Every structure is written in C-alpha cells, then in structure tokens.
Amino acid sequence: MTALVIIPTYNERDNIPPLVEALIAFEGVRVLVVDDNSPDGTGTVADDLAGRHSGRVNVLHRTSDRGFGRSYIDGIRWGIQEPVDVIAQMDADFSHDPARLPALVAATANGDIAIGSRYVPGGGIRNWSKRRRLLSRFANVYVRAITGLRARDCTSGFRCWRREAIAALPLEQFVSDGYSFLVEMLFMAGQQRRRIVEVPITYVERREGESKMSHGVILESAVTPWRLVATHGRVR
Numbered sequence: 095m096t097a098l099v100i101i102p103t104y105n106e107r108d109n110i111p112p113l114v115e116a117l118i119a120f121e122g123v124r125v126l127v128v129d130d131n132s133p134d135g136t137g138t139v140a141d142d143l144a145g146r147h148s149g150r151v152n153v154l155h156r157t158s159d160r161g162f163g164r165s166y167i168d169g170i171r172w173g174i175q176e177p178v179d180v181i182a183q184m185d186a187d188f189s190h191d192p193a194r195l196p197a198l199v200a201a202t203a204n205g206d207i208a209i210g211s212r213y214v215p216g217g218g219i220r221n222w223s224k225r226r227r228l229l230s231r232f233a234n235v236y237v238r239a240i241t242g243l244r245a246r247d248c249t250s251g252f253r254c255w256r257r258e259a260i261a262a263l264p265l266e267q268f269v270s271d272g273y274s275f276l277v278e279m280l281f282m283a284g285q286q287r288r289r290i291v292e293v294p295i296t297y298v299e300r301r302e303g304e305s306k307m308s309h310g311v312i313l314e315s316a317v318t319p320w321r322l323v324a325t326h327g328r329v330r
C-alpha cells in the first residue's frame with residue numbers, strides 16, 4: 095500500500111520536521127505539506143525536508159486566500175494525480191499521533207474512508223479543557239442529528255481515504271473553509287454512499303504554536319450542517 099498524507103500548515107515550523115520524519119519512517123508513505131505562506135517560515139523548513147527526502151516529501155506553497163479548506167482543496171487536487179492507493183489528512187501539531195497512521199491506512203481495507211475517532215471505544219482526548227471537550231461532543235451530536243451522518247466523530251481531521259473516494263468529491267462545490275470543511279467532506283462522501291469506518295485515536299492538545307479557533311469558525315460550524323441538508327438533503 096502507498097499513502098500520501100496531506101498536511102495543511104500555518105505557523106508550524108517546530109512541528110513539521112519531527113512529524114514528517116515520523117511519517118516517512120513508514121514504508122510507502124509520502125507527505126504533501128500545504129503551507130499558506132506562514133510568517134514563521136514553515137514553508138522554507140518544509141522545502142528543506144523536501145530537498146532531503148526527494149520523492150517522499152513535497153510542498154505546495156499557497157500565496158493568496160489563506161484557508162484550511164482551501165489548502166486541502168489544492169492539496170487533494172495535487173494528490174489525486176499521484177500514483178498512491180490512499181490519501182490521508184492530518185494536522186501538523188501532533189494532536190494526531192503519526193503512530194496511528196498505519197491503523198488508518200489498514201482500515202481502508204474495510205471502508206472507503208477510515209476516520210481517526212475520539213468517540214469510539216479505545217478513543218479519547220488528552221489534556222483538553224472541560225469546555226473544549228463539551229464543545230467537541232456537542233458539535234458531533236449536532237452534526238449527526240442534522241445531517242443524518244452516522245459516524246461517531248464527524249469533526250475529526252485525522253482520516254484516510256481510498257483514492258477513488260476522495261477523488262470523487264465535488265470539491266468545486268465546497269463552500270466551507272474552517273473546520274466545517276471536514277464535515278462538508280464527510281457529508282458529501284455520505285451522499286455518495288461511501289462506507290465509513292472508525293479507528294480509535296487519542297487526540298492530544300497541540301505541542302507547539304498557537305491555536306487559530308475563532309468566533310467566525312464556530313459560526314460557520316453552526317451553519318454548515320443546515321446549509322448542506324438544505325442543498326442536498328439528509329444522508330440516508
């Protein structure tokens with residue numbers, strides 16, 4: 095099996111070298127860093143990794159319209175041109191343990207999408223505040239109730255897709271850009287009747303750098319499920 099891991103970055107210069115090294119230590123794993131012209135120089139750090147690990151590490155440098163979802167769209171368009179079996183997505187900040195990647199890749203034998211899930215037996219969250227835990231729990235109940243999606247962790251950003259499943263997403267129709275981009279991806283896959291499986295992960299609060307959670311992001315997350323259902327109907 096060959097896998098491409100897409101990692102969007104914004105100010106992750108201290109995280110990206112150890113993360114990329116941990117990922118490419120697995121056979122058949124390649125990495126695409128999608129950097130949004132990070133002021134801290136993450137792009138240059140990533141270029142250096144790409145130079146040292148030619149063929150295993152690539153970098154996309156974005157210069158306009160910074161955004162999490164936009165970065166994934168560019169990364170996915172790049173990735174589906176590559177000869178890999180599966181495409182994974184994860185955060186750069188070690189909240190997603192690279193050691194769980196093989197389990198996610200392996201789980202695509204049983205589904206089109208494997209979600210690294212905090213809310214299945216064996217999964218969990220380490221060192222999050224009570225408030226943040228409640229927000230995440232509520233977000234999942236909310237998304238499931240409105241959209242009809244059945245996955246326990248619809249907002250997880252650690253996932254692995256069979257290439258044909260991610261390639262079939264209508265990315266040109268996507269609207270959201272914050273974390274609800276992740277919900278939009280899963281929702282469209284659900285509409286396309288993709289099989290979704292979940293693999294337990296322990297989510298860990300970021301090691302280095304700063305959070306980018308904002309009120310705008312939370313508002314978008316509240317509106318997105320309603321917008322998706324109004325446009326496409328519930329997932330059945």
Ligand SMILES: Nc1nc2c(ncn2[C@@H]2O[C@H](COP(=O)(O)OP(=O)(O)OP(=O)(O)O)[C@@H](O)[C@H]2O)c(=O)[nH]1
Pocket residue numbers: 101102103104105106128129130160161162165184185186187189299300304305306307
């Ligand atoms: N390319 C790109 N990457 C982004 C952008 N915003 C966030 N990211 C990356 O997306 C991933 C998730 O973002 P985080 O800031 O960790 O979001 P979070 O986990 O909800 O918040 P934290 O509490 O800070 O960890 C990380 O790898 C970020 O570097 C952006 O505008 N562009």
Ligand SMILES: [Mg+2]
Pocket residue numbers: 185187189300
């Ligand atoms: Mg994070």
